[in-house]
Each structure stands twice: as structure tokens, then as C-alpha cells.
Amino acid sequence: MAEQKKYEVIVIGGGPGGYAAAFMAADLGLKTALVDPEENPGGVCLYRGCIPSKALLHIVKLKQEALEAADFGLSFKAPEINVKKIREWKNSVVQKLVGGLGQLSSKRKVEHIRGMATFKDAHTLEVNHENKKQEVSFAHAIIASGSEPVSLPDIEFSKNIMSSAFALDLPEVPKSLLVVGAGYIGLEIGSVYAGLGSKVSVVEMTNQIMPGADRDLVDVFAKRNKELFEEIMLETKVAGITGKRKLKVKLEGKHEGEQSFDKVLIAVGRKPRTKNLGLDNTKVEIDDQGFIQVNAQRQTAEDHIYAIGDVTGEPMLAHKASHEGKVAAEAIAGNKTAYEPKAIPAVVFTDPEIAWCGLTETEAKAQDIPVKVAKFPWAASGRAATLGISDGLTKLLIDPKTERILGVGIVGKHAGDLIPEAVLAVEMAAVAKDLSLTIHPHPTLSETLMEAAESLYGQATHIYRPQRKK
């Protein structure tokens, strides 16, 4: 029998958490292996999530901008949509990126073991790939097995009742589509299909779309996209789906009744992927939702086994997973480190983009945290005007006593590229004056952050607000 391979670090799962952890462990000089079923690292984010969805969103944004350019005197012919070519381009983007990760992995001498791993005991994994089994042992393991979509009770995913992964394959553009859940996936993939020509309706059980974001930010999105979606049905749930060719969807709540659709996309959240990991053969603990329990170093109840990314809980975001991965690798290498972010940016890559970090106004109200809200409407931004837009908003949540910036929300074009300055401000405990006194380049959308801070003092250059007499 071949000698069992032994690694200082073995990472289970090749998503943005897993590959960031494996690369960092290798960079720190540890003998590292990465176990994942795919040929190259990438995980959900690259193969079935962030990257394919953003590639498709780019296409529909281009189409929209080309249509809107007619208002500026630049007219194009009606766009021709070649779904096969779009699918091929999107797949080529994915392949380019995962191929690059494969190369980075081998350059760092991270051994890629293809297959699905199961703990046999607290120091041994069994890896299964195409009916072949091998055992590997390790000094430290990092679990980064990610998450998977949840469906609705008694409703199974199929080619007509799609998960996000299936929808991103872009098998076809159906005439009508019902999106269940107006969260990240519902809004992003709903925008893609609507942009490609489907009649898209959305059903959401709460009383607003994107319930995690502040309502004033979401309102800007809703107003701009009134025409894009057929109907957005709030405070409504799907009670059942019948029929095969045409799906009959029973709705309950505010929009009770039955409606027919060609396809349904279920986007009501994701659950941790711990099934078949063999955690029972270790002391690793999970909570009642199935998330693996970890400390600030991302260590589980089994000291030498760490866990990172979606499998450890919300927010289920790629950048949070990568950051945790680096913390875990540093901790294993014996470096002083901890996962203690003050702000994790959230970005919905729709048109307009919605981005926020730190405290939201909704959270401040719910938790009775006193805040001053300083806003800068993009109607007063020169850069926004040159882009032909006027409906964005930048707002800061500020501690009234210390003037520290506690949170930031932005809605508008490129909001996702603007939010990192806000994340840095929150992380570095910046006060509003720091932002207002920092020279921002003109004309850019970044000035909206500076002017929002200036507006706290009634001194935003491009807004006139008469001072109250003292």
C-alpha cells in the first residue's frame, strides 16, 4: 500500500476562502494541499456565483447604457442578443480566472487533490474522486466547504425551478420568469434575465426589496427599475408550484392568487455545506443552523481544525471568506492574528449598485444607537451629471458625540468601487472631518463622500443649506 501523504495544512474546498487560505499557508512556508472536486480552484464564487453573475450583469448594463445614450444624441440600432455567444463569453471569463488560479496554485507548490473530502478521524481525510479513494493525513485542516442554495418546503430544484447555479448557466431566456426572494441573487440574476428580454416578476416575503439595506438606498434602485420588472410583489410568499411546461405558482400574502410562468428562480438564501464532511468523527461543533462554530482565529472546538467562509456563517461573501482564510493560515503559522472586522462591505451589483458598510440606519434605529445622518444627493454631483445620472445617494452615519463614522451607504453607478474608502474610514476610526478635509479628485463620484461629510457642518460646497440663526 502506498505511503499515506501528510501535510502541515490541508484545506477542504477551493473557493475564495479556501484558495486564499491555501496560498497564504504556502506563502508562509507550510506544506499545503487543497482538496476540491474541480480541476482548478474557484469554488462557488468563480464557477457559479460572483464572476458569472457579474459578467452577465456587465452585458445588460452595456445594453441599457447604449439605449440611454439616445438621450445624449448617440443612437445605436436595437441590440441583437446572441445567447449562445453571451454564454460562451461568460464561460471564457470563468475559465480564464480559474485557470489563472490553477497556475498560481502550482507556482506556490500547493498540491491540488481532486475530490470530495470526509474526515475519517481528527487527523485523517478520505478523498473520493471518480470511484477512487485515497487517505491523507494532516497536522492542521481548514474547512472551507462553502454553502449551497436552499429551496422552498416541498419544492425541488429542476430545470424549470432554477437555483442560481442553473440560472447562471443561461440555458435559455424564458418568456416569463418568477424570481422568489428579492435579496442579492434575486435582484442581480433577475436584472440579468430582464435585461436579456424575459418578463421578470419578483416575490419577496418582507415589506421591502433587499431587506438588509436601508430603505432610502433601495428606493433609488426601485424607482430606476420600475420598468425593468413586470411586478414586485412584497409581503408575499410562494405556497406551491404545479405544472411542468407552464408553471402555476400559488401565491399567499398581499398578492394572493395563482400566476403562470415559464420558469421560476428560487433565491431565498443559502445553507452551510457540512453534509458528508464526516464532522461526527471530530469534535468540530455546528450551531442549530448548521454553521461551524469558530473563535477569532477561526479555530473550531478541535484546536488544529479551522473553518472559514460561508460554512461559518453570515455574511456569506467572498471577501469575508478570503479574509478569514488568511487569518486561519496566519494563526496556523503561529502569527498573532484575529478576525475582528469593524466593517464588511456589501455590494449588490445591479444598476444602480447598492453598497454599504458598518452600521446601517435600520440597525441604528433597531438598536437605539444615536446617529447623525449626513447625506449628499448625486443630483448635486458634477461627475454624476456628466454620466447622465442624477438619482444616486451617499450617506454617512455619524456618532453625534465623537463624529466618528459608524457606517456608510451608497446607491448609484460604481457604488461598489466607492465603498472601500468608507470601509477604511470605519476601520481606521475616522471622524467626519477626516473625510471632509481629504482632497478628493474632481470630477469624480468619490467627492460625494467628502461632500456628505461637509454637509454635517452645513458646508457642502454644492448644496446650499441656510444655517439656522444662533
Ligand code: FAD
Ligand atoms: P465556496 O465558494 O462555496 O467554495 C466551497 C468549495 O468547497 C466548492 O468548490 C465545493 O465544491 C468545495 N467542497 C464542498 N465540500 C467539499 C468537500 N467535502 N471536499 C472537498 N471540497 C468540498 N459574494 C461576493 O462577495 N460578491 C459577489 O458578487 C457574489 N456573488 C454571488 C453570486 C451568486 C449567484 C452566489 C451563489 C454567490 C455569490 N457570492 C458573492 C457569495 C460567494 O460566492 C460566497 O460567499 C463565496 O463563494 C464563499 O466562499 P467559500 O470559500 O466559503 O466557499
Ligand code: NAD
Ligand atoms: P438573500 O438572503 O440575500 O435574500 C433572500 C431573500 O429572500 C430575502 O430578501 C428574504 O426575505 C427572501 N425570502 C426568504 N424566504 C422567502 C420566501 N419563502 N418567499 C419569498 N421571499 C423569501 O439570499 P440570496 O439572494 O439567495 O443570496 C444568498 C447569499 O449569497 C447572500 O446572502 C449573499 O451572502 C450571497 N450573494 C452575494 C452577492 C453579492 O455580494 N453581490 C450576490 C449574490 C449572492
